Amino acid sequence: MPMNSPEKNGVGKEEAFRPKIVAFCCNWCSYAGADLAGTSRLSYPAEVKIIRVPCSCRVNPTFILRAFGRGADGVILCGCHPGDCHYTTGNYYTRRRMTLLFSMLDYLGIERERTRVEWVSAAEGAKFAETMRDFVATVTALGKNRRLEDLRCRN
Amino acid sequence: MQKIGVFVCHCGTNIAGTVDVAAVAEALGKLPGVAVAADYPYMCSESGQKMIRDAIREKELGGVVICSCSPRMHEATFRKAAAAEGLNPYLVEIANIREQDSWIHRDRAEATEKAIVLGKAAIEKVKRNAPLTAGESPVVKRALVIGGGIAGIQTALDIAEAGFPVDIVEKEPTIGGKMAQLDKTFPTLDCAACILTPKMVECAQNEKIRIFSYSEVSKVSGFVGNFRVTIRRKARYVDETKCTGCGECTEKCPQKKVPNSFNLGLDNRRAIYIPFAQAVPKVATIDADWCNMLKNGKCGVCAKVCGAGAIDYKQKDTFIEEEYGAIVAATGFRPISLSRYEEYAYGLSRDVVTSLELERLMNAAGPTGGTLLRPSDGKHPHTVVFVQCVGSRCEDGKGKSYCSKICCMYTAKHAMLIREKYPDTEVYVFTIDVRTPGKNFDEFYRRAVEEYGVHYIKGMVGKVLPEPDGSLTVRASDLIANEQLKLSADLVVLAAAVEPDPSARPLATLLTASMDTNDFFTEAHPKLRPVESPTAGVFLSGACQGPKDIPETVAQAGAAAAKVIGLLAKDKLVGNPCVAHSDEMLCNGCSSCEKVCPYGAIHYEEKEFRGPNRTVLKRRVAAVNAAVCQGCGACTVACPSGAMDLHGFSNSQIMAEVDAICR
Numbered sequence: 102m103p104m105n106s107p108e109k110n111g112v113g114k115e116e117a118f119r120p121k122i123v124a125f126c127c128n129w130c131s132y133a134g135a136d137l138a139g140t141s142r143l144s145y146p147a148e149v150k151i152i153r154v155p156c157s158c159r160v161n162p163t164f165i166l167r168a169f170g171r172g173a174d175g176v177i178l179c180g181c182h183p184g185d186c187h188y189t190t191g192n193y194y195t196r197r198r199m200t201l202l203f204s205m206l207d208y209l210g211i212e213r214e215r216t217r218v219e220w221v222s223a224a225e226g227a228k229f230a231e232t233m234r235d236f237v238a239t240v241t242a243l244g245k246n247r248r249l250e251d252l253r254c255r256n
Numbered sequence: 257m258q259k260i261g262v263f264v265c266h267c268g269t270n271i272a273g274t275v276d277v278a279a280v281a282e283a284l285g286k287l288p289g290v291a292v293a294a295d296y297p298y299m300c301s302e303s304g305q306k307m308i309r310d311a312i313r314e315k316e317l318g319g320v321v322i323c324s325c326s327p328r329m330h331e332a333t334f335r336k337a338a339a340a341e342g343l344n345p346y347l348v349e350i351a352n353i354r355e356q357d358s359w360i361h362r363d364r365a366e367a368t369e370k371a372i373v374l375g376k377a378a379i380e381k382v383k384r385n386a387p388l389t390a391g392e393s394p395v396v397k398r399a400l401v402i403g404g405g406i407a408g409i410q411t412a413l414d415i416a417e418a419g420f421p422v423d424i425v426e427k428e429p430t431i432g433g434k435m436a437q438l439d440k441t442f443p444t445l446d447c448a449a450c451i452l453t454p455k456m457v458e459c460a461q462n463e464k465i466r467i468f469s470y471s472e473v474s475k476v477s478g479f480v481g482n483f484r485v486t487i488r489r490k491a492r493y494v495d496e497t498k499c500t501g502c503g504e505c506t507e508k509c510p511q512k513k514v515p516n517s518f519n520l521g522l523d524n525r526r527a528i529y530i531p532f533a534q535a536v537p538k539v540a541t542i543d544a545d546w547c548n549m550l551k552n553g554k555c556g557v558c559a560k561v562c563g564a565g566a567i568d569y570k571q572k573d574t575f576i577e578e579e580y581g582a583i584v585a586a587t588g589f590r591p592i593s594l595s596r597y598e599e600y601a602y603g604l605s606r607d608v609v610t611s612l613e614l615e616r617l618m619n620a621a622g623p624t625g626g627t628l629l630r631p632s633d634g635k636h637p638h639t640v641v642f643v644q645c646v647g648s649r650c651e652d653g654k655g656k657s658y659c660s661k662i663c664c665m666y667t668a669k670h671a672m673l674i675r676e677k678y679p680d681t682e683v684y685v686f687t688i689d690v691r692t693p694g695k696n697f698d699e700f701y702r703r704a705v706e707e708y709g710v711h712y713i714k715g716m717v718g719k720v721l722p723e724p725d726g727s728l729t730v731r732a733s734d735l736i737a738n739e740q741l742k743l744s745a746d747l748v749v750l751a752a753a754v755e756p757d758p759s760a761r762p763l764a765t766l767l768t769a770s771m772d773t774n775d776f777f778t779e780a781h782p783k784l785r786p787v788e789s790p791t792a793g794v795f796l797s798g799a800c801q802g803p804k805d806i807p808e809t810v811a812q813a814g815a816a817a818a819k820v821i822g823l824l825a826k827d828k829l830v831g832n833p834c835v836a837h838s839d840e841m842l843c844n845g846c847s848s849c850e851k852v853c854p855y856g857a858i859h860y861e862e863k864e865f866r867g868p869n870r871t872v873l874k875r876r877v878a879a880v881n882a883a884v885c886q887g888c889g890a891c892t893v894a895c896p897s898g899a900m901d902l903h904g905f906s907n908s909q910i911m912a913e914v915d916a917i918c919r
C-alpha cells in the first residue's frame with residue numbers, strides 16, 4: 102500500500118478543508134462509548150481527537166476558548182446522560198456552564214454549531230460515532246474558524 | 257529536561273494493520289524531550305514490558321508514553337511495570353491509538369497522522385505529570401447482595417461461608433426468584449424446589465446472612481470499600497418478628513379474588529398471602545391493593561385470627577442505613593410482555609400460555625396440582641404446540657435482537673416431560689433452529705426427538721387462531737418440506753424472550769454501574785472480568801448480566817462471591833491519587849468549591865500567612881480531604897481564582913493536550 106508521509110499535514114495540493122475537532126470525553130461514559138465505537142469498528146472522521154477528562158464537569162470553559170484560540174474549528178464536550186454521571190451531579194454543572202459559554206460565544210459571533218454538548222453513555226458506541234460524523238460534517242460545512250483563532254499561536 | 261520514553265504497540269495487526277507504527281515511533285522520537293521511541297508487537301506482553309522497564313532503567317526516563325489500546329484496558333499494567341522499575345506510576349500516560357484510531361479508520365495515512373497527534377498530546381501531558389502517591393481507605397467487611405434469586409442466594413452463601421457478613425435485599429416477599437417457580441430443570445430433570453429450597457433455608461439459618469425481603473435499595477453513596485446504602489423496607493402490614501407463618505390468615509381472608517402473582521395469575525389467592533409453602537422468610541404479607549381493611553377500613557379478619565398478634569395495619573415503610581464494602585447486583589430477568597404479539601392470540605385465548613406459565617401448570621405445587629390441564633376448560637390437552645424465539649433474535653423492533661439462550665433447552669424439557677407423563681399427547685416444536693451448546697445439552701435435545709418422539713419442525717408459526725369449539729388453529733411454515741402447515745392444537749406454549757428486571761435500570765443509576773442497550777449490566781471486561789461491573793466494588797451475578805441457565809448462573813454467582821471475598825479480605829484499599837488540591841496562596845476562601853463538591857470533601861481552615869511589614873494575616877482557605885475526594889474536578893472549574901486544580905488532570909496538562917492537538 103503506498104503511504105503518504107505522515108509528517109506532512111495532508112496529502113494533495115488542493116487539499117479539501119479538514120477541520121480540527123477537539124472532543125472532551127468524560128472517563129466513565131463517553132470515553133467508554135468512544136472505546137465501544139472502536140471495539141464495534143464504527144468509523145467516524147479522523148479529524149476528531151479525544152481528550153480524556155474524569156468528568157464532563159472537569160472541562161473549564163477556558164479549555165474550549167483555548168482550543169479555538171489555537172485554531173480548533175469545533176469543540177464537542179461529551180458526558181454521561183443527566184442522572185448517570187459517575188459523580189452524580191457533574192454533568193448538571195456542565196450543562197449550566199456550557200449554556201453560559203455558548204451564549205457568550207454567540208455574543209462574540211461564533212457560530213453556535215461549532216460547539217456542542219452531547220450525552221453519550223458507555224453503551225452508546227453507535228451514538229458516539231454517529232454524533233462525531235454529524236459534528237464533523239457540520240463544522241466542515243461552516244468552514245474554518247477565523248474569528249477566534251489567535252494568529253500569534255499559529256505555526 | 258525530563259527524559260521521555262515513547263513505546264508504540266502493534267497489537268499484532270490490530271494497530272499495525274492500519275497505522276504505520278514505525279513511522280509513529282520515528283516522528284515522536286524527534287520531539288524535544290523524547291529520549292527513546294520504539295515500537296513492538298505486543299507492549300503488554302512480558303517481553304514488551306521488559307523493553308519498557310529496561311529503557312526506564314538504562315535511559316533514566318522521567319516519563320513514559322505508551323501508544324496502544326485504551327487506557328481503560330492496560331493503563332494499570334503499564335503503571336505497574338513503571339513502578340517495578342522505581343518510576344512513579346503516575347508518570348505513565350497512554351495514547352489510545354487502537355479503539356480511537358486504528359479500529360475506526362481505514363486510511364493508513366490518516367490513521368498514522370492521527371496516531372502521531374495523539375502521541376504528541378500524551379507526551380505534552382506526561383511532561384506536566386507529577387509523581388503521585390495513592391492514599392488508603394479502610395474496607396467495611398460486609399457485603400450487600402441485591403436480588404434473592406438463585407444467583408443472589410449462591411453469592412450470599414459463598415461469601416458467608418468465607419466468614420463475612422452479607423445482607424440480601426429482595427423486593428418480593430420471599431427469596432427464590434424464578435427458579436422457585438420452575439417445575440423440573442434441564443439437563444438432569446431434577447425438581448427445582450428440591451435443589452433450591454434447601455439453599456433458601458440455609459440462607460435463613462446462616463448467622464452471617466440477613467435477609468431483607470420485601471425491600472428495595474433506595475440510595476447509594478460512597479465508593480468501593482465504603483458504600484453507604486439506604487434500604488427501604490416496604491410495609492407488609494405484618495410484624496416479621498411475630499409472624500410464625502402458620503398460614504391461618506391466608507385461609508380466612510375473605511378477599512379471594514386476587515390474581516396469584518406467584519402462579520402468574522393462573523389462579524387466585526387472598527389479599528394476605530405467603531407466596532408458596534417453602535417461602536423464606538415464611539411470613540405473610542398483605543397486598544395493599546386488595547386488602548379491604550387497608551382500602552376502606554372494613555374487615556380486620558386477619559388480625560382477629562392471628563394468634564401471634566402479628567398483623568399491623570398501621571405499619572409504614574421504614575428506611576435503614578447500612579455500610580458495605582462491596583455490592584453485588586443479582587436482579588435477574590423476566591419474560592417479556594407478549595401484548596404486542598397478537599398473532600399468537602396470547603391474551604385472546606387462555607390456552608395460549610408462556611413457558612413460565614407452563615412451568616406452573618406442570619408443577620405439583622401449582623394451580624393444577626401438577627396435572628397438565630387446559631386453563632380454559634380444565635381438560636387434558638392432546639396436541640401441544642411450542643413456538644420458540646417469541647421476541648428473541650427479532651429484528652423487527654417488537655422484540656429483542658439477542659438470543660435468550662435458555663428457551664431451546666427448557667422447551668426440549670417441557671416437550672419431554674409432557675411426552676413422558678402423557679404419551680397420548682402429540683408435541684410439536686417450531687424453531688428457527690435449535691441451539692444446544694452446553695454440557696449434555698445436545699444429548700438432552702436428541703433424547704427429546706429420538707426417545708420421546710417430539711416433532712421438531714424448522715419454521716415459524718405465523719398465526720394462532722382461537723376457534724369457536726375451543727381449539728386453536730396454528731398456521732405455520734415447514735421450511736424443510738417447504739410447505740404451509742395447519743394444525744389443530746389444544747394448548748400453545750410461547751417461549752417468550754427474556755429481558756432484565758425493569759428495576760435494574762434505576763438501580764444501575766444508583767450504583768453508577770453501566771448497562772448495555774438491552775439494560776443488562778455490563779461487565780468490566782467481556783472476557784477477562786465477567787463478574788465485575790466497571791464501577792469498582794460493584795459485582796454482577798446471574799441473569800442480570802445476560803440470559804443464563806441455572807448452572808451458568810451458579811457458576812457466575814460463585815465467581816462474584818470470590819471477587820467480593822477478595823475485596824473484603826483486604827484491610828485497606830489504595831485510593832485514587834488523582835484528587836483535587838488547592839493552592840493556599842491563591843485561595844480567597846469564597847466557598848464556591850465547597851458548594852459544588854458532591855462528596856463534602858472540601859472544608860475551610862483559618863491559616864496564618866505572612867503579611868507586609870512583618871505582620872501576620874489570618875485567612876480562610878480551602879483544604880481537600882484526599883480520602884473523600886473522588887476526583888471529578890467540579891471544584892476546579894467553580895474556583896474563580898484558579899486555586900483549585902486536579903492531580904493527574906491539571907489545568908496545565910489539559911491545556912497542553914489541547915495545544916498539541918490543535919497545532
Ligand SMILES: Cc1cc2nc3c(=O)[nH]c(=O)nc-3n(C[C@H](O)[C@H](O)[C@H](O)COP(=O)(O)OP(=O)(O)OC[C@H]3O[C@@H](n4cnc5c(N)ncnc54)[C@H](O)[C@@H]3O)c2cc1C
Pocket residue numbers: 402403404405406407408425426427428431432433434435438440441442443471472473586587588589590591611612615662666669757759760763797798799800804805806807809
Ligand atoms: C420458563 C423457564 C424455564 C427455565 N428452566 C430452566 C431449567 O430447566 N434449567 C435451568 O438451568 N434454567 C432454567 N431457566 C433459567 C433460570 O430460571 C435462570 O437461570 C435463573 O432463574 C436465574 O437466576 P437469577 O437469580 O439470576 O435471576 P432471578 O431468578 O430472576 O432472580 C432475581 C431475583 O432478584 C429480585 N430482584 C429483581 N430486581 C430487584 C431489585 N431491584 N431489588 C431487589 N430485588 C430484586 C427478583 O425479585 C428475584 O427474586 C428457566 C427459565 C424460564 C423462564
Ligand code: FES
Pocket residue numbers: 127128129130131155156157158179180181186187188191192
Ligand atoms: S462522569 Fe461522565 S459526566 Fe460526570
